[in-house]
Amino acid sequence: MPSVLTLIAAAPGGLADEALAAAREGLREINATPDAVDWLAPGQAFDLRFEGADPAVAERALRSRFAGSAFDLAAQPAQNRRKKLLVADMESTIITRELLNELAAMTGLGPRIIPITERSMRGEIDFAQSLRERVALLKGLSASLLDRVADLIEPTPGARALVQTMRAHGAYTALVSGGFDRFTRLAAELVGMDEDRANHLVIEGGTLAGRVTEPILDPAAKKSSLLEIADARGIGAGEAAAVGDGANDIPMLLAAGLGVAFRGKPAVAAAAKFRLDHADLTGLLYLQGYHANEFRE
Structure with a gap:
């Protein structure tokens, strides 16, 4: 079942392509396969779909990767959000x-x-x-x-x-x-x-x-x-x-x-x-x- 990682900055411009690249790399490190990105708000929030890892495992891994960053993040099943x-x-x-x-x-x-x-x-x-x-x-x-x-x-x-x-x-x-x-x-x-x-x-x-x-x-x-x-x-x-x-x-x-x-x-x-x-x-x-x-x- 596909899952989605959501990353949110406090204000527009708080998220750059570097954060997206880091999210993709973090997913690959836990053997997940990142898929399409959907920018919900340019420079502020995106959804990154992935497969191959439990959302809770993915969220823990990404929280560790982004520790100290002013981002909110969550991983959950992509359906029925x-x-x-x-x-x-x-x-x-x-x-x-x-x-x-x-x-x-x-x-x-x-x-x-x-x-x-x-x-x-x-x-x-x-x-x-x-x-x-x-x-x-x-x-x-x-x-x-x-x-x-x-x-x-x-x-x-x-x-x-x-x-x-x-x-x-x-x-x-x-x-x-x-x-x-x-x-x-x-x-x-x-x-x-x-x-x-x-x-x-x-x-x-x-x-x-x-x-x-x-x-x-x-x-x-x-x-x-x-x-x-x-x-x-x-x-x-x-x-x-x-x-x-x-x-x-x-x-x-x-x-x-x-x-x-x-x-x-x-x-x-x-x-x-x-x-x-x-x-x-x-x-x-x-x-x-x-x-x-x-x-x-």
């Missing part, structure tokens, strides 16, 4: 910020809340319990602060192109977050996603009650959401792409056919089959074989 579903994390993935941290910083609670967030995202503590602890510290704050935080929402470079391009080609898109639905609705609208799921902050008398509605949307619920949405669309999890950066995304990434750690924390990058450390979110489109002239905004 374009996915029919995208499930994405919100904070530090589809949008640039961690919004609970921003709220904490506004209120002087940053030193108490931000370290808990960081430990949770690294997978050092239980996500649901860490969320309860952080939200409890917000008790009594004015709910109007949420509007100030909402004003900070901005899409990550490539986010809208990723969502709109996949939708233009028939995919369904969902934002599934361990954050708060007050923000996921806005972020989903900003990039044009079909639906959003998140936790709900309880507000009483115009102030934050210091708790979220149970059950908490935790790592297991993220995975369940992907499987549920895929089933509702009549597709398998292998036809889904998922992207996230934190440890709470790992089950979701492992369930998807194309599970991508985006600027992932070390545990996430190690667990995910695919990762993007340099390119923006359009890297997920290149991994599916899209050409830059197919991108939509």
Whole structure:
């Protein structure tokens, strides 16, 4: 079965013919046979088809060859690359910020809340319990602060192109977050996603009650959401792409056919089959074989 190696630079002009030659040579060194090249974006991303080696073996060999280079790469079967579903994390993935941290910083609670967030995202503590602890510290704050935080929402470079391009080609898109639905609705609208799921902050008398509605949307619920949405669309999890950066995304990434750690924390990058450390979110489109002239905004 033919396979494909995808190499992606962070910006146009980052890839030259020398990188293609090195990729071909690296494949030959593991007794694979490189075939046709397809430049997905001139000077930025290409697909190189090959046969005769397992994609995982090829990827390890090429990562070693390109160690220290500012390239993202992946090897996978050439068939069925374009996915029919995208499930994405919100904070530090589809949008640039961690919004609970921003709220904490506004209120002087940053030193108490931000370290808990960081430990949770690294997978050092239980996500649901860490969320309860952080939200409890917000008790009594004015709910109007949420509007100030909402004003900070901005899409990550490539986010809208990723969502709109996949939708233009028939995919369904969902934002599934361990954050708060007050923000996921806005972020989903900003990039044009079909639906959003998140936790709900309880507000009483115009102030934050210091708790979220149970059950908490935790790592297991993220995975369940992907499987549920895929089933509702009549597709398998292998036809889904998922992207996230934190440890709470790992089950979701492992369930998807194309599970991508985006600027992932070390545990996430190690667990995910695919990762993007340099390119923006359009890297997920290149991994599916899209050409830059197919991108939509």
